[in-house]
Amino acid sequence: xxxxxxxxxxxxxxxxxxxxxxxxxxxxxxxxxxxxxxxxxxxxxxxxxxxxxxxxxxxxxxxxxxxxxxxxxxxxxxxxxxxxxxxxxxxxxxxxxxxxxxxxxxxxxxxxxxxxxxxxxxxxxxxxxxxxxxxxxxxxxxxxxxxxxxxxxxxxxxxxxxxxxxxxxxxxxxxxxxxxxxxxxxxxxxxxxxxxxxxxxxxxxxxxxxxxxxxxxxxxxxxxxxxxxxxxxxxxxxxxxxxxxxxxxxxxxxxxxxxxxxxxxxxxxxxxxxxxxxxxxxxxxxxxxxxxxxxxxxxxxxxxxxxxxxxxxxxxxxxxxxxxxxxxxxxxxxxxxxxxxxxxxxxxxxxxxxxxxxxxxxxxxxxxxxxxxxxxxxxxxxxxxxxxx
Ligand SMILES: [Fe+2]
Numbered sequence: 001x002x003x004x005x006x007x008x009x010x011x012x013x014x015x016x017x018x019x020x021x022x023x024x025x026x027x028x029x030x031x032x033x034x035x036x037x038x039x040x041x042x043x044x045x046x047x048x049x050x051x052x053x054x055x056x057x058x059x060x061x062x063x064x065x066x067x068x069x070x071x072x073x074x075x076x077x078x079x080x081x082x083x084x085x086x087x088x089x090x091x092x093x094x095x096x097x098x099x100x101x102x103x104x105x106x107x108x109x110x111x112x113x114x115x116x117x118x119x120x121x122x123x124x125x126x127x128x129x130x131x132x133x134x135x136x137x138x139x140x141x142x143x144x145x146x147x148x149x150x151x152x153x154x155x156x157x158x159x160x161x162x163x164x165x166x167x168x169x170x171x172x173x174x175x176x177x178x179x180x181x182x183x184x185x186x187x188x189x190x191x192x193x194x195x196x197x198x199x200x201x202x203x204x205x206x207x208x209x210x211x212x213x214x215x216x217x218x219x220x221x222x223x224x225x226x227x228x229x230x231x232x233x234x235x236x237x238x239x240x241x242x243x244x245x246x247x248x249x250x251x252x253x254x255x256x257x258x259x260x261x262x263x264x265x266x267x268x269x270x271x272x273x274x275x276x277x278x279x280x281x282x283x284x285x286x287x288x289x290x291x292x293x294x295x296x297x298x299x300x301x302x303x304x305x306x307x308x309x310x311x312x313x314x315x316x317x318x319x320x321x322x323x324x325x326x327x328x329x330x331x332x333x334x335x336x337x338x339x340x341x342x343x344x345x346x347x348x349x350x351x352x353x354x355x356x357x358x359x360x361x362x363x364x365x366x367x368x369x370x371x372x373x374x375x376x377x378x379x380x381x382x383x384x385x386x387x388x389x
Contacts, residue, residue, distance in 0.1 A: 148256020
């Protein structure tokens with residue numbers, strides 16, 4: 001679809017959102033309002049050790065909501081973790097789910113809800129709008145400024161048999177309530193801060209150039225890019241700077257709302273393939289691929305990429321020749337990654353040329369590829385992976 005596409009119908013879905021430092025302490029009241037009497041609290045050991053799951057649990061108990069804890073969730077949450085969580089949910093007679101953590105516990109919680117309600121296997125929901133039954137009430141408390149699964153209609157689950165990450169895209173997995181508490185991101189270490197922040201930047205950029213872009217998501221995406229570009233170095237260097245943490249959380253939330261409604265593109269399709277085959281961290285994969293995909297996509301959405309480059313702080317004249325404008329956008333991204341000290345090549349993560357055909361085949365079937373501004377075949381995708389080696 002060109003940059004000059006005629007107006008078309010669009011829609012925007014979002015949960016009820018509460019934003020502000022300390023708001024996670026209201027989890028109990030919101031859970032009770034959603035009718036929960038026995039909540040499954042889904043988290044992971046790291047988030048539990050940081051104390052956030054305990055704080056949410058205290059709030060639930062104070063509101064009279066009984067709590068069952070499920071923390072057997074790994075990064076890149078697996079299909080069998082979802083199935084085990086759903087069995088536990090049913091066995092304990094839960095009537096709602098509270099997820100506390102980054103993208104992994106939240107995506108796992110979404111899968112648990114689908115399985116517990118339907119009795120189906122989680123992999124049966126793969127794809128867009130494949131969910132028919134409503135899910136149990138879901139309240140999310142994010143502890144990273146990156147995935148924004150707390151506001152999105154996406155759940156990404158690892159199919160361990162095929163070694164691919166599947167995407168479940170449905171209004172049914174939009175949480176009922178997101179308690180977005182920037183203070184909960186202050187315990188992230190610098191590495192996780194950078195990787196999750198670059199995931200948020202990728203969400204915003206892919207939503208803005210998506211062939212399904214739309215006016216409301218556009219505003220959120222551009223502002224998200226400005227916020228991440230202006231604050232990510234600050235939170236890496238000063239983890240306890242709560243003002244900067246708040247601006248990053250806002251940027252991540254804007255990016256999450258943007259991509260949930262405008263969908264994503266080749267960076268995420270290719271990152272999902274890497275996470276599926278090699279179990280690599282999602283934010284890191286995106287960060288490595290982002291500038292390579294921008295270079296490949298630029299000619300399909302030049303004005304949009306130029307706007308993104310300017311939101312990153314680059315001076316890009318409106319009459320710049322296409323090659324020059326593309327170089328300025330790509331350099332802005334590479335400069336940002338360099339300043340952050342992000343990993344720059346896939347080979348540093350152990351990816352080899354032998355992996356590329358399988359990775360390219362998996363990326364070509366990912367639903368995120370459908371909204372990439374440029375139509376990419378398996379060979380195009382393999383070429384981008386090769387540039388990122
Ligand atoms: Fe992402």
